[in-house]
Amino acid sequence: MAKEITRTRSKGGAGRATKSDRVMSTERRTPRVERICCVCRTKKPVGDMIRVARVNGEFKIDKTNGRGAYVCPECVEKCIKTRALNRSFKTQVPQDVYDKLRT
Ligand SMILES: [Zn+2]
Numbered sequence: 001m002a003k004e005i006t007r008t009r010s011k012g013g014a015g016r017a018t019k020s021d022r023v024m025s026t027e028r029r030t031p032r033v034e035r036i037c038c039v040c041r042t043k044k045p046v047g048d049m050i051r052v053a054r055v056n057g058e059f060k061i062d063k064t065n066g067r068g069a070y071v072c073p074e075c076v077e078k079c080i081k082t083r084a085l086n087r088s089f090k091t092q093v094p095q096d097v098y099d100k101l102r103t
Contacts (some may be wrong), residue, residue, distance in 0.1 A: 032045060034046065035049060035070040037070055037072040038087070039072070039075035039082065039084045040075050049070040050073065051063050051068045051069070052070075052071065052093075052097060053066040053067065054066050054067050054068075054089055059089075059093055060097070061097075061101070069089060071085075071101060076101045076102060080099075080101065080102075085097070
């Protein structure tokens with residue numbers, strides 16, 4: 001296992017270190033965050049989905065706080081019918097929360 005790691009260290013001494021390998025850090029795009037819809041189990045970008053969150057025991061449509069479950073717009077009706085949120089949160093989710101999904 002005598003593999004030599006050949007690294008070009010500044011041999012000359014006088015020369016400056018090349019900074020050409022720094023280009024990668026500039027490549028920064030908006031991260032594509034995807035979540036799984038709790039009804040159809042399809043991965044979709046979070047921006048397209050409705051997030052239901054439980055914050056301090058209260059359920060609401062909230063994009064940031066608490067523990068969340070995602071529903072894609074196509075699944076809203078199905079979610080209401082099947083009570084998919086109850087499964088996701090492992091508890092009874094009030095009807096008015098389901099109603100809010102429609103808005
Ligand atoms: Zn869905």
